[in-house]
Structure formats: C-alpha cells, structure tokens
Amino acid sequence: MAEPFTPPSSILIVGSGVFGLSTAYALTRRPEWAQTAITVLDRSSGGEFPAKDSSSIDSSRIVRADYADRAYAHLAAVAQDEWRKPGADSWGGEGRYAETGFVICADAGPEVRPDGMRTGLGFAKSAYVNALELAEKEGLPEGSVVELRGREAIKQASGTGAPFGDWGYLNKRSGWANAEKSMKFLYDRVVAAGRVKFVAAAVERLEIQGKRVTGAKLQNGTSLSAELVMVAAGAWTPSLVDLRGQAVATGQVIAYTDISDEEQARLANVPVLMNMTNSNFMITPSNNVVKIGRHAYGYQNPKTVSTALVVPKNEKDSVFPEIVVSQPYTHVDDAKLWVPAEGERDLRQGLRSMVPWPELKDRPWTHSRICWYTDTATGDFVITYHPHWEGLFIATGGSGHGFKFLPVLGDKIADTIEKHCPAEFQDKWSWKEVTDIEKAIVTEDGSRGGKVGLLLMDELRKNGSRL
Template identity: 40%
Template sequence: MASSSKTIPSSVIIIGSGVFGLGTAYALATREAFKHTKITILERLPFPAADGASVDTSRIVRPDYADGAYTALMAEGHKFWRGEFGANGRYTEAGLCIVTDDDAGGEKPNEAANDYMRKAMENVKEKLGLRVGRRAEGGQVEPLETKQDVGRVMASMGGDCGSRGYVNWTSGWADAAAGMIHMRKLVAETGRVQFRTAEVKRLCYSDSEVESVELVCGEQLQADLIVLATGAWTPKFVDLRGIASATGQVLAYIDLTQAEQDRLGSNPTLLSENTGMFIIQPRDRQLKVARHGYGYANPTTIANPERPGEKITVSLPWTQHDEPHLQIPLEGDRACRTYLAKTIPDLASRPWTQTRICWYTDTPKGDWLVDHHPKYTNLFVATGGSGHAYKFLPVVGERIVNVMLGEDRDELGAELRRKWQWPKHKFGSDHVWTDDWRGGRKGMVLAEERARTTDMGSGAAKL
C-alpha cells in the first residue's frame, strides 16, 4: 500500500544508517503517531559504516552560513550539542576561524568566498545575536581584519593562516564517529527499530511505487514507506541525473605527540573559504587536513535503477571498502600538503598515516534533497547532504519527518521544505557540481587524477 504524505504507514524501511537514516529513525521511533509502525533500518556494513560520510574523526559544527535558514536550524542543533548529546567529548566548542587568503598558492580570494564569509558573519551576529568583539573582552564573534589578527588567533599553528576573516567562538567540532554511535544508542533504546546489516541490491519499481526492496542475498522486502537515505550511493537506487551526484573529497591524517595535540587543540578550527581547505582540532592524537572542494566525479555506467533495460552513467563512491589500499590522488595530496606546510610549518614533512576519499552527495545549490518522490508514492528520499549535514544530527530527523507528513511546524519548516523539495528543473549536466565556497578545480574525474598520479609517480622515480 502506498502512503500519502499525511498517512501514517504501518511499516517503514529506512535504507542507510548515516546522519539522515538514523536521524529519521529516531524521529519516527519517538513519535506517538508512529507507535504502531514497524521500523527497520538496512545498512550494508556493520555499524558504524567506515566509508560513510557520517563516520570520521571530526566534523565542524557551525551556525556560520550565508543562508540564514541553516543558521536557524543550527541554533536548534547547538542546544543538543551543548547538552547531553555532546557530552563525553562528542562536542568541543573551541571556535571556528573562517578566513580568505590572498596568498593561497595561486588561488585568489574569489568574490563568492568573500561574499559567503561576509554573509555568514552577518547571520551569526543578527540571527543569533552574538556579541562582536575580542574574546578576552567577552566577544563571541571577533572580526580579523589583517593577517596579524588571524595569526594572533591561530598562534599555536605558527604559520600563515590567512589574510582576513573572523572567528566565531561559539562554533566547535564533533567527534563524528562518537556522535553516530551515540545516536544509534538513542535509536536502539527506543526499542522500536529493527537494525539489519544487509546490502540492498535494487528497488523494484512498478509505474507508480516501489514494489519491493531486493537485498543482495536475494530476499525481497516490502513496506508501506521506503526511506532512501543512502548518501552518495543514492544514484544507484533512483535516477538522480541532474539532481544530485557523488563527489569524492580528500582527507589526509597525521599522527601527533600528546604535546602537539595539546598545543593545536587550543586553536579554533581553521577554514579557508577561497581554497576550501580546513584543519579541525586533533582527536586521539590525529590531525586531519581536508578540502571542501568541487571534488572528483566517478562516472560509472549502470542499469538505470528505474528502467533496468537502459544504461546510464552516474557518479558513485569508490572507497577503501572497494579497494583497501585506495589513496587520494597526487593533486589532492599536494593540496593538503601545501596547506599543512603553510599553516603549521613544523609539521610540513610529517608523513600521512592515512588518506581517504570521502563522498559528498552534492546538489546544485548545496540544499538537501528531502521529499517524497514525485512519481513513486511510497518512496521518500533523504539525502543531498552536500558536505554540511553532520552538524544537524540531533535535529535533522524531526525536520525530515515534518516534510514526510507535510507539517509546516513553523516558518523555518516551511522554508526548509521548499529548499529541500524535489527540483522542478535539473542541473545543466547529468553530473552536478555544487558552487558554494568550493576549492580545487571543477570537473576533475577520479580515474584521470589517479592515472596522473601513477604517471607522475613513475616520472619522479626516474629522477
């Protein structure tokens, strides 16, 4: 039976246990209206899925958005991070220093980055009423007008951290894996959700609904409502060409001594808007250097999930689960290394202990995709995180269920529903590139960058 937007389904299958899947499960399991609904989560890997976007050492938790709707949503989320949800080291409020950089290895501060930064600062001042001024004088948002100002705030890094910006001392970072483990515990404690480690092979469609969920083991499952929360893997299950794409982002980690961790842990997180590079405070003596970039596309030809007779090409994740020794391409390695050397010169030559390609689900404007599918009445999609959804872990589920039930609980809810709705128009190409304040080059393809890495690696060996 298909569910209308207002009907309470008697069974729900949620596919994926990342931020969107677990968040939805918690909201459903704690709502009176769903007390008779059978809720199942399917996850392809043992929890927490190591290659999922939601699982990592750290994620930035910030209300600093150019779009005030996300600032307002973060104000809700922050209450949780500052309470029990963020206890036991799951959340640390050490500040976030956002800069642009006139000397960023050839990348000029672009107008979009400057504009984003200016709007983000205005939003946290105006929408959250944060006090402007130096921290020592009780300020919560501190404008940094010169390189020296940035250097003063980022002193323990010891390098060139940027030309101008501001620091929001009320932002912080979350221990991403610990937050997910906590969320799963909360879901389990409701006693309402069945967890299954099982990989979905495909959704079996009729003209108007999902008839069944087929597992790789061959089993077919049915439910009144299917919630697709499969992150960057979602284009495998529904045709998202021109709507959302997987883009691979680079991460590189080094080990620190305890003294280095103590030193660098006293800094705010550093985020460069015109290169997309950022360094979050270390966790467990591991420091991560990363880039919020256009990312790599990984074009993969598959059967159209909705019309299996037809072949289509979509970008899909390729991770260390697929190839255990997968490393970031040289292009990304160099970007991380250059940024590390520039900002923390005494660690410039410390070898990476590991690198990782982590997959965003990108939409054209960076707004999520949370909506009923326009064609299949029992399919609901909750994805499109676009590199910024983790911080909303404690509150995203309620907002998703609001959309599911067609509830505009407040003005913000109505605005979010509009932003997240199934798009009326597709992006200009099948692969979507997000333009917010991305760094790196637009248009990179993972296989090509890996081939260049191999060529340059063998070239270097001959020198």
C-alpha cells in the same frame, strides 16, 4: 485543504547514516508512529551501522552556525544548543563535542564572480553577518564573534601562528564533534528504543508495482517490502534512484598525520581553521592526530549502471535503463586506496599554511581517505517525496555539511514525511525541475575550491610521489 497525514503501517529506511538513522530515531519518539514497523537497511558487510566507509564514520566534523544562508545558520544554531548540553545522555557529552571556536577566512579578491555566484570571500562575509545576528539574538557578550582584518589578525587568532588568509572572523561559539562516536551514540539510542529492525545487506534495486515503490530487492536474492520506502543512502543514493540534475556523488580528500604529546598539547585548544578560497580546513586535533581536509568540487567516478529507478518517458521504456552515475569508491573497495597526488599536494599545502611549524612541514601522512559527499548545485539538501514514484521518499544531498544537524535533522525529516516541511526549507529541499539531466552538477554556494571536473580514476592513474 490537504488530507491529514496517516503514518504508514511500515517504513523501510535504506541507509543508516546521518539522514537515515536520525529519522529512525525521530520516528521512534512520535506516538503517532507507534504502530509503524520501522526497518533500517544498510549495505554493511560486518553488521556495523552505519557502514564503515560511510561519510559520517570519521574522527571529527565541524559543528558551526557559520553559514552564508540564513535558514541553515539558524537551524545549525538550534543543533548547537543540543550539542552543548552536558551529561552522558546528551549529544555532545562524554567528549563528543568540543567548542574550540572557528576561524573562517578567505583570500583577498571579489565577493561575487562575474556570473553572480559567491566567491569564498563572499561566503565568509555573509556568514559573518549571520554569525553577528545569531550572537545578538542569543544575547552573547561582545567579542563572541570577532572580525579579523588582515593576515596579522588571522595569525594571532589561529592559535598556530598561521596567517592563512587575508580577511576572516573568529566565532568562539563554533567547534567540532567526534563523528564516529556521535553516530554510535545515536545508534545505541535507536537500538534502546526497541522499535527498529536492522538489516545488514546490500540493495540491488528498488522494487515497484505500477507507479508505487514497494520495497527493495537485495543482492542476496531476498526482498524487503514496506508501505513507505525512504532512500537515505548518502552518496550511494544516485545509484538507486535517478538523481541526474538533482544530486551527484563527489569524492573529497582527507589525510591524517600523527603528532607527539607535546604537539597535541599545543594544538588541543586551537580553533577549527578553514580558508574558503582554497577550501582547505583543519579540525582541532585530538588523540595525537592532525586531520587536514579539502571541501572542494571533488572527484567524480562515472560508471554505467542499471540499478537506478528512472521515470520512463514512454510506457514501454525500462524503469531500470543503463545510465551513467558517479559512484563512491572507498577503502572498502580497495584497502590500499590512497588519495590522488593532486589532492595530496593540496592537503600538504593546507597543513603547511595552517600549522606553519618546521617540524610538521614534511611529516608523513599515516593514512588518507576519500570521503563521499552527495552534492547538489546549491548545497541544499533533497528531502521530499518523489514527484513520480508513489511510496518513495528521498532524504539525501548532504553536500558535505549535513552532520552538524544530527541532533535536529531527523525531526525535520520526519516533519517533512508528515507533509509539514519547515517553511524556510520548502523550496530548498524540494525536488527541482530539470531541463538538462546531462548537465554536470557543480556546487556553487561559495564554499568550494579546487578544480571542477576531476575524475577519480584518471587522477588515481596519474603518477606522483607522496609529499
């Protein structure tokens, strides 16, 4: 029988994004953690939490239970119950959440590839089955989830007159949330708890004594120590802990364009739109801005680093050897950073296909962004104790779909810290056995499109005019 869990005297949470900040909040609400000193550390230079180039700091994120995987679908449904609650003190209050619906579609073709993996159509068909099951479970009226057979049905459901797929469905119970405002809401709640110390500093590397992780050495030369260290640094996590074979940082393209008051009024209540085959999506426009994104295989940015804690093969081996890691490169690194021409072309095509209005066809982008995912091969999160290093807990691998779980994820992570990982996620969130750490991680859950193996710096060096 497992020994009862005793909370540590102190916990250092590296990262204040969705995983880190939600965990800090969950711990402040657990009486058994009342004597634990909780510190949240982030690399923010201006004192903002999360850092301003964190993937969760953005205008909008899709909130949906439309998953091909049943476990995630059911957990997302629980999160949605929280998003829907009214009032300023609720997650979705004060306009943070809007349930405008979600049209998820795909192009015609096979549902399964020759290698047995789902296609975009296969993902959409499986998500439809789970959406129907949830609708029945919740006793929703008929018509809450509507199958869209053919391009004309998709055109009518889109709200924009866009036949942007061959088969799909409309889930009226999905929507979107203002990500940045939601993170600010969570941060304010954590601060109000009066239990958490926030430290704005960049981590150079983790510190160890023998096989135990004892804290973090900061780039300013100081150190922070704790009995338990949790690394939840998003796409920066693989630069601190060797995650080769587990997770990799990938950059995804997003672009924005301004619209008039009249155009905003026409688009204010259209559903979130996504084609699973080409991976383009549009979240319901707000504040006179249209946002187009691509949920793709993404760009990698491989760099040689000696900051990631590696399990040594032999006693004399360094625990911080030089390894190659894909690292984020954001507008904080380069204020003039613009998405590569390859990605911009896809985003332009996405805008034209989802909002086929002549006046928007060539509307210039006002700005663009590279959003950094922490991808795993299956799209599952990595939420577990490290199998080798004592005192080290990992919470990462959001794979571009973690934000929607914000109201419930912290408690699930806290449960897992307490060694009560939800049964349906024990395998999914576990540390995987890796036979080839050099093998490229490609997320093959059926939700991705685009090209595999794109390198960010190569694409940025290529010439190409903005479309």
